[in-house]
Amino acid sequence: MILLTDLEKIEDMYPELSFWGIEVNHPAYHGSIFGKEVYINTLQDSLDWLVTALHEISHYENDYGHFNNLRLRGTLEAEGWAVRESKVRMKAILGKKYDFYKVN
Numbered sequence: 001m002i003l004l005t006d007l008e009k010i011e012d013m014y015p016e017l018s019f020w021g022i023e024v025n026h027p028a029y030h031g032s033i034f035g036k037e038v039y040i041n042t043l044q045d046s047l048d049w050l051v052t053a054l055h056e057i058s059h060y061e062n063d064y065g066h067f068n069n070l071r072l073r074g075t076l077e078a079e080g081w082a083v084r085e086s087k088v089r090m091k092a093i094l095g096k097k098y099d100f101y102k103v104n
């Protein structure tokens with residue numbers, strides 16, 4: 001499957017990170033990163049896995065502190081940045097194949 005190959009491509013770019021698929025039955029949950037462990041909700045569609053992987057990688061490379069507390073202003077700014085960054089990286093790494101996919 002093409003999408004799985006693309007996810008492997010992303011994983012290969014970050015050998016220091018471990019990627020795990022987990023099933024979380026909640027429509028708003030896409031994934032998380034704890035240290036160097038990236039968790040991706042496999043109950044989302046496979047395109048979402050790619051965006052989530054890149055989103056969590058953005059946190060890994062750029063964020064500081066504890067980002068599970070959404071009440072913190074810094075967390076909200078980091079989230080917005082990671083959302084935008086994941087879109088940019090998707091295009092940079094995977095080309096125009098997913099241009100149809102609009103990240104909010």
Ligand SMILES: [Zn+2]
Nearest residue numbers: 055059079082
């Ligand atoms: Zn995030």
